[in-house]
Amino acid sequence: MARQAPVRDVAPTVQRLRLRYAKRGRLRFTSTRDFQRAFERALRRTGVPMAYSQGFNPHPRISYANAAPTGTASEAEYVEIAVTAVLDPDKVREALDEALPPGIDVLEVVQVRTPDLADRLQASVWTLELPGLPIEQVEAAAAAFLAADVVEVQRLTKSGMRTFDARGPVVRLEARHAQPEAAGGDSGEPCAILALVVRHVTPSVRPDDVLAALRLVADLVPPVPPRVTRLAQGPLAADASTGPVILTVSDPLAADRA
16 A cells, blocks of 8 residues: 655645845756755755645645756846745845855845736847957858858757757847957957847756857857856847837736736
């Protein structure tokens, strides 16, 4: 006879909170599992009254959404927690931000008022700083990429080498001049920035996949590893405020703040 999970007196969930946090500086090299361990320690340290699952191994009710790849910085990572008491979101933000290591910064906490945050994370906005590459070369590579219908790249996954299209999910790609601080101050070294908006698909298309595609279509090879940052993720929306209609990413927590 199969063992049955013991019946436990588990406090009910009375509130759910959504958090937006950033990975900055050296903390961009933390893995998803590294963050999860640090976050759960911070919850215990601050005394947040977490709701727990039932069963043989109860665990805190935490949902992580679409984490950025290891090695990339981000200003838009999301996690949701369930708690057993009504809390002030601002006080939770302050307490967790203090308990987490510098470089993992809790930017906002809101009470959940809408379902299915994960379904609203439809696309990401990325920037790739490319030290050592002149803007003209990056512009030409971006144009060649956008002119292609399909650009197939390969990536090693848990199930082996996989080939997929890196062009289709990219809805915007443009080259920009780097600001002086991004280009290394007065060093005189050229530096361009690639700004892109990428739909979330399966398998996911990551910034390094787009760089692999640019190498295939235009022989663009950065002399040093690029600095990659996710600026936003959320629903795709049409924006005509500056002229022609373009696809942009809107704020996934806007409805929860209303």
